[in-house]
Amino acid sequence: MWNTKWKGACAECIGPLHIKQKLPMQDSHYLFLSKKCFIAAVSDGLGSKAHSDFGSKTACWLFVKLAKEWISRQDKSPEDFSSFFVKNWICEIQKGSFDIRDCSATFLGAVYHNSTLYLFQLGDGMISCIFDDESKNTVMTDAKDESFSNMTKSLRYEVLPDDWIIRTLPAEDLKSVFLCSDGISDDLQKGSDVTFVSELTEQYLSKSSNKIKHDMKNWISHWPVPRHSDDKTAVFVCRKDRA
Template sequence: MVSIQQISVSVIGPGHLFNGQPNQDSVLVKSVPTGWVAVVCDGMGSKLHSDLGSKLACLAVLNVINKVDFIIESKELIKQIYQRWLNALGDVKAKDAVTTCLICWLSHKGELRTFQLGDGLILTSKKVLEHVDSNDFGNITTGLGKSRKFSDWEITHHQLNKGDVIALMTDGISEDINQGLEMEFVNAISENIKGKSIRQAKTWLKNEFRNWATPNHTDDKSLALLVINK
């Protein structure tokens, strides 16, 4: 049985606070029968129900992974997640609730499966996985409610060991980290939360995100972090 230390935090950005809008990110880390799942979603800001889209996407992932085997085919898993998300939206149109979706699924044997649709960053001790969709006219990220193509998902599968780290973060964080320093950033967080209760760790990390060093930052900031203890 894998044992982890985990933390998940989502902080509304100054831009949404100023405009009286809700946090459009959502994050969760939960134990499931097959191990652990972490999800980070970033609702597309221009969409009317982007905050709802991101929350329901996190729940859709959790509800599906709670009921399936770890060896389920990736295409079937994503199909089930997308359908669960659509059903949860009810009368809300998918195009009005577009959200990115970053998933890490860790088995009791330390196997890790990752799935990413849209921008943001998935980071492990083995590899940095960042996906940004853009053109000369700026960011045009994809997400649930915009893409229906399996090929738009980035998928990995590898083995982790004791001491390895898994982090998922929205672009409100990842875009402000200098390239090549991603692991240093995550390791600094994992060192700072050692010995802290979950409540203490969350309070500290929320304060760090609210006092973000990048001048004139506006975006919501969400991160899920897992450290394998054994």
């Protein structure tokens, strides 16, 4: 995945519980790189839903498709775009003859265009952004109240505007963006998340996309929490000219 400015890679590993129960991978991802932008998406199908793998796959490719069109507009409203995305996701699920309730999935998205970074989060998982100026480093997570730790927001029939976490960041000095499902983010202690992504960034700045992907696959498949049963998915993007 090479272009003139950005490089990146994706990696995934199906959870051991899903292998034991002969369930499909419920996480999905998509990364698009071009000369003018990058668009990244990660979606985690809810384990209790029969066709959440279809819901997550649909969310990722659809987000990238719609974002390519959205960034060409002069007046870009992330809030309007998130609503438009949900409406189109519902239409695509219905085209597949599935019940929306069986396809629920969380969602993470990042869109970079014209030195601006747009971040979208619905439900759990993590987006981490690393800048040359460390004071600008940003982490987005869905902080759930302890009494509702097993509940998460997701794509469904009705997604309220307040369900989304949306950020717009000036990104002239952006170094990297990392998106991951909760199979990874839940195991990163608060405060260690930025350190984790910063260390990845320093390791990957001088590596090719193929080497980044190989290394990501290695550490995801050997994740050091052996009893963690979740699928694990991550997307990493960094500037090529920072090496």
